[in-house]
Amino acid sequence: MASLFLVRNDDPRFAQTALAEARAVLSEQGFPEPSELGLPGWTLLHAGHIIAGPPAILQRGDDLVAVAGTLVADGKMGDAALAALLDMDPLALDWDRLGGQFVALVRRNGRNFLFGDYFSAFQLFHDTDDRVFATAFLAAARALPRLSFDAQGVYELVFNVMPVGDDTVFEQLRTLSPNSVVELTATGTVRHSVAKPLPVVPSNDALPDRIARHRDRLLGIVGAHVDALGGNVRAPLSGGLDSRLVLAALRNRGCAPHVYVYGVPDDEDVVIARQIGDTLGFPIEWLDKEDGTVPPDAFADLVDRNYRQYDGLPTFGNIFDNGTNGTAQLARHADGALAVSGAVARSTAISSTSPTAASPRTISRRPSSRASPPPTPPTASTRAASSTPSPARSAHRSPRLMQPASSHATALSRSTPASAVAPCLVARSALRRGSAPISCPFSTIASWRRR
Template structure:
């Protein structure tokens, strides 16, 4: 997006109004990778947060938006232990890293010029607020509503009602729907989940009460035989470019079918991802923090039982802390920063990694909009005091200001969004914020000792299915993990996805 225009009109305006490598980021939006030829010079750059992934080799001799294509170009690849462990424990590697030594992703700090002699890197600055502002609540609501409108309006102008929008029991999808309706769109709505789940029950109840259809899609409902499983996994593997978020290639094809359906007829798929810019994502105290505190509190989701002696827990967390510090332009991981500055780690680090992978995969099928990741929306959200973010209090007020009818319905939190959050919701968040960092760091390991764990992404993970697509001895991943000890099905599935990728790489993968 450029000056509120999308696609070719945006590019035409950019070519007319801009002299690369300089970019006025206040005029640039969306998630993308652009190759621009201007005045006999060629430039390559991505969006504000570098969310849309652009893979390249260490020497920056080639670039690709596809992980599998990039791996095909390289004659030899090696696993990077840090990247492997980050993918397994935290769903995706953060920063510029991938699970492979030879592959990186282009970071947000650079506009590249492609020349006959190679790549020249040009630095670009992208500041965000590091202090909250003082502003009356009603003024804040007006400002935030306007900013959100500016983020969605260009899509509504271009796609009208040809927009696919989720509606669940949460807050973010409802605020997304409110913003689209306020901009003049009547999108097609859907909800994912098994019958009777809170999301399905609440989403469909809202539709019934407000007079619009909400399509119910149960991605796990269709059956598939073990004999048909290998072909389905291979199709999933290619559709999701080898390593999707959460590693969920081992299913009945429901996830892949839902992705295609979101773009049917050339529709725009809209997402409420990154909506937690309005909330306290990390649930940490409202005081100065360090990158090390963030890493230890949120990214230490491992237990020593699951890993071989290749893993060093302290070094693993320290490396993530260093990447957070770099993303937030801190001298080191132990430099204290304001609480608002620490909030930048959500869009700059977590959203870039997790939602960036999602955005990149969706783009194979059509346009994808994530308005809450628009850097102008993010910048405005960062001016909120932390007290306004607790239990989604401000986000609910914003929803009620934009669309009171949607706000009045109940939610998965046990309360509606027309009034303040419930005491239970506030207590649950408060009990997390008061936990010391050392407790947060070890909470996952403690939970694993108490019971098996899993996630909502499921999959057909029983031996009758999985033994047909990977070696149950995990010959590649057992160098990194003690597979027999793993009782977290989500972790197991992500490791299995790496094992499957290993098989596809064959002899080009060096041990």
Template structure:
């Protein structure tokens, strides 16, 4: 991502200690070539991409632009993009800006600090806003103490990541997309940053709509294709999103290096290889689980390395893996190569499988975020407060704080990019883009804005996204998929039926879907890890002294949830006395 660490110097002793800690932690993350900058009241550490990439720092006299992440401006990257950002007057012009990043711009004696359109790239800060850091561990190190926040802890355990501005710590938040911070010698002022998206769908002929979406997607992908040419890596699998990303790249004149992850017999690997063969392209295959064996005695060192590579808290709690993710990530970014992701492709689909009628934010929270069984938690869990907390964060993201009525169905669709993608893919982007440039085209606000106009009927079962793929590349659309049908025509009957049966289920019943599934037996996810007691007992106290305040770990029959809880326990042990009761 490159990396940023900004600290107020009003308390000199605090600032010096925080800077020393950040230098140590940035080195443990793998950063090198750090530069430091100072102006009245503030000190900044900036780190370039670990494995190379576009220039992310511009220093000219008293003016300064420092970026973490992948910024495009006027379709340019590196120095030209930084120059364009510096020239913007009082606020970012989002019609000219793309990518996911954090930017610090200092011009004419005034400093501004802001995130990308959706606030996906994470910038952590303390309650007093003395510290701003793209590294969670560096932000923690700067503070005298931190304490676990129950809302953030439960969101991480149940739903993979906390949403909104929250973290798992009460003392740390992330800078939201609706704010621009202005650090000054006297403190930090926050300015509102309106970022509207269309709140109503529109009707038009399908061919006209496909042409508009094709042009919009290619206008986002094209500058990356031109800038990085043969240094682009793109996944391919049995799904739709990565194939659409590949189609966009090819339409822009680039055939990227292809890769696929999974077991030898998985549908993703089988279909990915078939697509590569049909396109006459090589494909790299990696079975991460079988990539290498780690002896139990070597496991603590591997987890320690993962801890710093993942900044303490990876998505899904993937701290306890064999190092394959780091190996694959470095391969995707070697020598500053661009890695492309199909993440957020569900912006073209009915991600929450909700019916086409107005619903309250409370109903959405119950439907999607109630992924827990009451038997798993202690008395620290307040179910009503937990769901209300998520509801309030959704309403804030939609610009409807405190509204308890029913929301227009088209507005509810914005929960996906503004809340779910910001949290889930934001953490992924914030970690991956330390190493090199990263493109997630479907999270670009210009793509999301056009997708917000789609009638819901076109989103169901991926009908429109498949048609868009077919409009861009009929040949790529013709290959089989993990859905049991290709993408040259309407979705298959089984695919439509499965989604329909979910959509018609009342939201009050869907609230209990996860708990009912748990009653049927153990639950697992695809993220694996070395989770047996012979491994985990070497890195985590299996009595869970920190997490047993929140969870009844002996009753949890979900290996993915247990992996995330174990990640929190490992983090607690690393913090030691810094962790307040």
């Protein structure tokens, strides 16, 4: 999926340390050696795909576009998509021409802009002082000299799989809003607020016409991936609507993907997937992720490997599984294949250019001076609404959903590598013990993870 890392270089010592930490994280995660490019006031690291994939960087004279994720533009991927994006004004993007889940850096006419896809489904992490921007959570975390837990963010990670809005598990790290385009200047950043208004009235079109319109949008995005990758696509199949819809779209565009299903032998998803495969005449790969054990003396290394592979952001506790899920994840991308899922996923799902429902990523529970209205389908009048220097993060906080007994968070210093941080471990342990405060020495986290 490629990776982007940017650091402001007004403090050479900070920048040098941050770049070294970012390079280490990218290497640990399996990315190829990143290329380093200088921008006025900033240094960029761009690493290509871990396994294989379409081109993710294009230079044209002094202009540049570099992406992480899957970019679709004008129904194309790779160089054609990069060239199309480079020709667009970053402050007036034509979202009817763009799709996929990505983060893009665009240097155009001497100005540098950083932004995400329509819903910011592909996350871009940054510190609260806008010194660091990274698509890898661990790279952003290790670039900072100190970190402290955001108790609410940790609670939401535990109970909701991911923090709500722009929060992360750390007070010092945020994610970029889908309503913001960041301009990187020689002295810092400028936030451009981008409006994405909803239609003011519902459509009066007949239901078949509405279905056909959305079908055509979905097939257009799917077709771009099929044209770029041919049959090198892997897709899950279950009893749910999402996976069956995407599989039908792929087959409609002439793609015969490698189809798989996860579950125990008598799981409903496995039974339904096999019935569909038998009826339509294509094979189904079946994998039982629960089938496998790990020797106790190998478990610590497995947790460490899972932790890096999932970028420190587990879903449903899979950092502590038997390793089957991580192996399956890599297998889904073998030979540069695209892993397609019907559900919204960080980097592998196919997304529509004109979503019909708000993403959970757009919800904000903390009013701030950076707050923006939720993203909505664009109109021809979509333009940059304002251009203002980035303000400091607002000190105001809305009431917490689950207020911890203590607001004290432990500061994490560079004395122990930040790769040892596993906030979900601390959160789950605290919850099991019934203790609300999430606070313990950094070295304790590191040693406990190795027990």
